[in-house]
Amino acid sequence: MSTADANLPTRDRLIAAMLDALRRRGYYGIGLNELLASAGAPKGVLYHHFPGGKAELAVAAVQVAIDGMLAGLDKLLARHANPADALEAWMGGAQKLLLASEFERGCPLATIALESAREDAAIREALAAGFAAIRERLSAAMLRHGVSDAIANQLATLVVSAYEGALLQARVAGRLDPMHETSAALVSLIRAHTRPSS
Amino acid sequence: MSTADANLPTRDRLIAAMLDALRRRGYYGIGLNELLASAGAPKGVLYHHFPGGKAELAVAAVQVAIDGMLAGLDKLLARHANPADALEAWMGGAQKLLLASEFERGCPLATIALESAREDAAIREALAAGFAAIRERLSAAMLRHGVSDAIANQLATLVVSAYEGALLQARVAGRLDPMHETSAALVSLIRAHTRPSS
DNA sequence: TGGACTCTAGACCGACTGGTCTATAGAGTT
DNA sequence: AACTCTATAGACCAGTCGGTCTAGAGTCCA
Numbered sequence: 422m423s424t425a426d427a428n429l430p431t432r433d434r435l436i437a438a439m440l441d442a443l444r445r446r447g448y449y450g451i452g453l454n455e456l457l458a459s460a461g462a463p464k465g466v467l468y469h470h471f472p473g474g475k476a477e478l479a480v481a482a483v484q485v486a487i488d489g490m491l492a493g494l495d496k497l498l499a500r501h502a503n504p505a506d507a508l509e510a511w512m513g514g515a516q517k518l519l520l521a522s523e524f525e526r527g528c529p530l531a532t533i534a535l536e537s538a539r540e541d542a543a544i545r546e547a548l549a550a551g552f553a554a555i556r557e558r559l560s561a562a563m564l565r566h567g568v569s570d571a572i573a574n575q576l577a578t579l580v581v582s583a584y585e586g587a588l589l590q591a592r593v594a595g596r597l598d599p600m601h602e603t604s605a606a607l608v609s610l611i612r613a614h615t616r617p618s619s
Numbered sequence: 620m621s622t623a624d625a626n627l628p629t630r631d632r633l634i635a636a637m638l639d640a641l642r643r644r645g646y647y648g649i650g651l652n653e654l655l656a657s658a659g660a661p662k663g664v665l666y667h668h669f670p671g672g673k674a675e676l677a678v679a680a681v682q683v684a685i686d687g688m689l690a691g692l693d694k695l696l697a698r699h700a701n702p703a704d705a706l707e708a709w710m711g712g713a714q715k716l717l718l719a720s721e722f723e724r725g726c727p728l729a730t731i732a733l734e735s736a737r738e739d740a741a742i743r744e745a746l747a748a749g750f751a752a753i754r755e756r757l758s759a760a761m762l763r764h765g766v767s768d769a770i771a772n773q774l775a776t777l778v779v780s781a782y783e784g785a786l787l788q789a790r791v792a793g794r795l796d797p798m799h800e801t802s803a804a805l806v807s808l809i810r811a812h813t814r815p816s817s
Numbered sequence: 818t819g820g821a822c823t824c825t826a827g828a829c830c831g832a833c834t835g836g837t838c839t840a841t842a843g844a845g846t847t
Numbered sequence: 848a849a850c851t852c853t854a855t856a857g858a859c860c861a862g863t864c865g866g867t868c869t870a871g872a873g874t875c876c877a
Contacts, residue, residue, distance in 0.1 A: 452865085469824060535729055582780065582781040672835065821875085821876085822874085825871085
């Protein structure tokens, strides 16, 4: 039942398997045995690389997901002159991924964010810092394009909110429409607030 | 460990307990025993009222949650002249609930939406129909206030997306700021698109 | 050749999972 | 009082959960 790239080091295969599980079913939705099967790894290996077990693996996976999103976002913001264009590309990428997985793979951060409780401090902190960093990137980009500080903050938070909510709606609907409409509304809003170029 | 209102009929206590569990930890995050304990009900009673077990109870809970949201939304849209004001009140209510539960109780629909897979057809359908109905209400309200059909649809979807995403961000952050900022951005956007009153 | 160390491997464990089953309490009807 | 039907109650079950533990494979250095 090994689905992960067998060439990856074991530790990375574990993280990849956890990421996939978080996208599809959430932290509590997958069992350790199923997860290890899809990583093609026996049990001992998990506790060798992650002494803290499932929870520690989840934290590592969340960290990887955040790093990936930040890197992707930075690349798009660097490539596109206007933040609105970068946003459009960002949403487009998410749509492609969702469609390619037949509406099964959403955002790995969202599931565990909603499942986590106050006592899961490590996960909550990683998630909070991650979302804050993403908002920060978006806000800074808009600041650079003439948006006032207060408005840039509002818009950045709105963008992240809408991104997660649109993925959620599209997933249950089994159609991309919610993402299309959210993206369109968001892009024209950002475009209206930023200077034509830079 | 019974937390639910003991005066409620057993069936309603079960639904209430499931709703609370969905808000806090999600469908897979709570066990049947814990759920029954918090409902103050023995096992047999669950399978008497819901022969389909946990899954059927979850569908019923989702249905109740959707009905509740629609009723609340209708009331707000009827009470406020402008959809922007209704939206502001709606977001404000969600903020109050989240804060009162110390950032533990979010939206019960979001968790199970992200945990559900394609084969959970009953839940997916209930959720998809529910979100569509909410979008429909919002869209209709904006149409009545002079927004064009296409834009009203976009804005309604954006509002639902942002609502869910803002709750998610506020939950992990342990602060209301993400909701405040999302709400502010959304309200001023809607206000700009609607006629001053009606 | 023989440690020393990292990593892989999976048998095994108690606790708990969702679910079934039988017993019975109570209300309504005759 | 006897019968019926709905609802409550919890013992019980096989399967799975996350986690521990011991054994061995592979690699590097002496």
